[in-house]
Amino acid sequence: MIVMSSNLLAEKPYSKYCKTVRLGFEFRKSRFLELLRAEAPDIILLQEVDPAWREALNSNLGMLGYEVVFGECWSSGLAVAWRSTFFTSVGNWASDSGAGLLFGKLQSLIAQRELTVTNLHAPWCKASMHATSYNKYLVQEGAVLVVGDFNTSRPETNTNYTFFMKNY
Numbered sequence: 001m002i003v004m005s006s007n008l009l010a011e012k013p014y015s016k017y018c019k020t021v022r023l024g025f026e027f028r029k030s031r032f033l034e035l036l037r038a039e040a041p042d043i044i045l046l047q048e049v050d051p052a053w054r055e056a057l058n059s060n061l062g063m064l065g066y067e068v069v070f071g072e073c074w075s076s077g078l079a080v081a082w083r084s085t086f087f088t089s090v091g092n093w094a095s096d097s098g099a100g101l102l103f104g105k106l107q108s109l110i111a112q113r114e115l116t117v118t119n120l121h122a123p124w125c126k127a128s129m130h131a132t133s134y135n136k137y138l139v140q141e142g143a144v145l146v147v148g149d150f151n152t153s154r155p156e157t158n159t160n161y162t163f164f165m166k167n168y
Helices: 025-039 051-062 127-138 157-168
Strands: 002-006 043-047 068-071 077-083 088-095 101-108 114-123 143-149
Touching: 002 025, 002 143, 025 051, 043 114, 043 143, 051 068, 051 077, 068 088, 068 101, 077 088, 077 101, 077 114
Parallel strands: 002 043, 114 143
Antiparallel strands: 043 077, 068 077, 088 101, 101 114
16 A cells, blocks of 8 residues: 655745745646656545645546545645545544544455544644544554654654554
């Protein structure tokens, strides 16, 4: 199984981190779609999915064989996509915008097993404020996938992230 995670960078002033020419939405969108075609991941977890990205993903992912679900987030939005030939969604997806997570379950069409999927975009250095939400969604039976942008430079020093790393 190939899993891809990416912070797509919502339209914000990131010019101090990157060359301006590479920050344009059309440039980033075309590069991202090229990457998807080249890598062909089975599951995609995306952070900072603003309205422009949501529209681009809605109009392109289906043609590439993916289903997608969106959730709100403190930063802009989250998305989880999966190959419709390998997985189907089980039940409803939950989103906690303050804690920055999108949670749901996928059923493998090949192995007939469930996979709990959590896309996490934690508020910068504020994970401890959302420990209850994280524990509610992350303590699951069976196969669990927790991916995202954890927004911490040293996850091993944060007890909430240490919990994720030890148990998953």
